[in-house]
Amino acid sequence: MSAPTAPTTAIPSKFLSHPDHLGVVAVGFSGGQCKPGTEAAPTALLSSGLLTQLSSDLGYTLHHDDTVHTYSSVLPASDPPHRGMKNPLSVSRVTEALSKQVYEHAKEGRMVLTLGGDHSIAIGTVSGVARGVKERTNKDISVIWVDAHADINTPETSDSGNVHGMPVAFLTGLARDEKFGWLDETMAVGGRLSTRKLVYIGLRDIDRGEKEILRREGVRAFSMHDIDRHGIGKVMDMALAHIGADTPIHLSFDVDALDPQWAPSTGTPVRGGLTLREGDFICECVHETGSLVAMDLVEVNPMLEEQGIDATVRAGVSLVRCALGDTLL
Numbered sequence: 172m173s174a175p176t177a178p179t180t181a182i183p184s185k186f187l188s189h190p191d192h193l194g195v196v197a198v199g200f201s202g203g204q205c206k207p208g209t210e211a212a213p214t215a216l217l218s219s220g221l222l223t224q225l226s227s228d229l230g231y232t233l234h235h236d237d238t239v240h241t242y243s244s245v246l247p248a249s250d251p252p253h254r255g256m257k258n259p260l261s262v263s264r265v266t267e268a269l270s271k272q273v274y275e276h277a278k279e280g281r282m283v284l285t286l287g288g289d290h291s292i293a294i295g296t297v298s299g300v301a302r303g304v305k306e307r308t309n310k311d312i313s314v315i316w317v318d319a320h321a322d323i324n325t326p327e328t329s330d331s332g333n334v335h336g337m338p339v340a341f342l343t344g345l346a347r348d349e350k351f352g353w354l355d356e357t358m359a360v361g362g363r364l365s366t367r368k369l370v371y372i373g374l375r376d377i378d379r380g381e382k383e384i385l386r387r388e389g390v391r392a393f394s395m396h397d398i399d400r401h402g403i404g405k406v407m408d409m410a411l412a413h414i415g416a417d418t419p420i421h422l423s424f425d426v427d428a429l430d431p432q433w434a435p436s437t438g439t440p441v442r443g444g445l446t447l448r449e450g451d452f453i454c455e456c457v458h459e460t461g462s463l464v465a466m467d468l469v470e471v472n473p474m475l476e477e478q479g480i481d482a483t484v485r486a487g488v489s490l491v492r493c494a495l496g497d498t499l500l
């Protein structure tokens with residue numbers, strides 16, 4: 172077995188057989204919430220030259236089908252609410268298809284980058300990565316969820332019925348539904364995501380029912396309060412210590428973790444968030460572990476706050492570059 176080769180500046184990931192190969196999946200989906208626009212995010216991110224930067228600056232070999240997937244062939248003709256969830260069948264079918272795409276990259280031992288789309292798509296990405304990594308390395312992944320929100324509502328605790336507020340509940344098995352039967356099968360290999368293998372960073376807008384779940388499950392969560400108190404450096408030390416060095420990491424980055432000053436074009440902005448530099452720092456630290464196996468960038472909405480689109484897209488590009496090994500010096 173030959174030693175894995177690293178991209179120009181990036182640290183080769185310990186858990187990938189091809190750390191310099193990057194699978195890219197572009198997901199044009201907005202059905203996990205009610206504001207149109209997140210389906211246009213991948214095109215905005217791609218046309219800013221993100222992939223060229225990843226190949227020429229960072230040295231990745233890209234595996235991308237040059238398609239922004241809308242999954243129109245699997246979308247149902249009618250999709251009535253179910254247990255209060257909006258578009259349940261659409262979310263289920265899209266995330267099922269996405270899970271397979273992501274799994275194909277993960278099982279080859281590539282790094283996987285998914286450009287959303289709203290955050291409901293993480294049901295597909297995390298399940299696909301978990302299965303691929305488990306089959307290849309026999310290890311369970313950890314998830315670092317960077318977000319203003321916890322996205323751990325069950326259909327019953329959710330006030331909005333938007334599934335982008337529920338992906339963590341489905342991934343952990345705190346919520347189950349017969350419409351998401353495929354998820355039980357996909358996660359049968361590695362088991363559901365354990366709440367002990369989940370770390371939140373950037374939280375500041377948590378629903379009452381979610382607070383109860385976080386407390387009851389003892390989830391490791393770093394809110395903006397913790398970042399103010401300890402500084403982002405200490406918070407990252409604590410977050411990564413909780414995960415440990417021998418665990419593959421999936422980084423799911425919701426752009427609304429950043430303060431709206433840096434990322435205004437997003438559907439559920441919350442003031443008092445991370446600076447862009449803090450967001451980049453989180454990504455740099457995760458990269459430095461050498462444990463990263465996948466990243467999602469979600470909730471960019473080019474149809475909102477039109478004066479802020481460029482800033483939001485640039486912020487997104489910067490986060491991805493940092494997670495994939497760009498360095499300041």
Ligand SMILES: NC(=[NH2+])NCCC[C@H](N)C(=O)O
Nearest residue numbers: 290320324331333335336439
């Ligand atoms: N991925 C997101 N931006 N989620 C926002 C969720 C907001 C709220 N907690 C809800 O359940 O609807």
Ligand SMILES: [Mn+2]
Nearest residue numbers: 319320425427
């Ligand atoms: Mn959010």
Ligand SMILES: [Mn+2]
Nearest residue numbers: 290318322425
């Ligand atoms: Mn989110």
